[in-house]
Amino acid sequence: MAAVIVGLPVLALGLPATTAAAATVGTVTIHSLKPNSRPNSITAGPDEALWFTNTGHNQIGRITTAGELTGYPGQKSGYPHSITAGPDGAMWFTNYNGSSLGRITTADG
Numbered sequence: 001m002a003a004v005i006v007g008l009p010v011l012a013l014g015l016p017a018t019t020a021a022a023a024t025v026g027t028v029t030i031h032s033l034k035p036n037s038r039p040n041s042i043t044a045g046p047d048e049a050l051w052f053t054n055t056g057h058n059q060i061g062r063i064t065t066a067g068e069l070t071g072y073p074g075q076k077s078g079y080p081h082s083i084t085a086g087p088d089g090a091m092w093f094t095n096y097n098g099s100s101l102g103r104i105t106t107a108d109g
Helices: none
Strands: 002-005 009-012 038-042 050-054 059-063 069-072 080-085 093-095 100-104
Touching: 038 080, 050 080, 059 080
Parallel strands: none
Antiparallel strands: 002 009, 038 050, 050 059, 059 069, 080 093, 093 100
């Protein structure tokens, strides 16, 4: 049994996990990266692709929804950590060891 608070369903404590099962199940697709990649952060870009930080290879990565991967090596950034789309159409990222911020342009920026 589930409880409802202010119109939102809430799981009641002590119920079996099967009670909370989703009504529909989606498909999971795994896209493999090079060994030791250590992807950390991912976000949607203004170019309709997903951009991610690849700390293991000290680079920024880009993947389309069709699975096409592109890497932008040689950032000399000190391990990119988090990434987000900026209002200027570029991707902005933080550098874990570099004490800096980075910017990479996209097809739209």
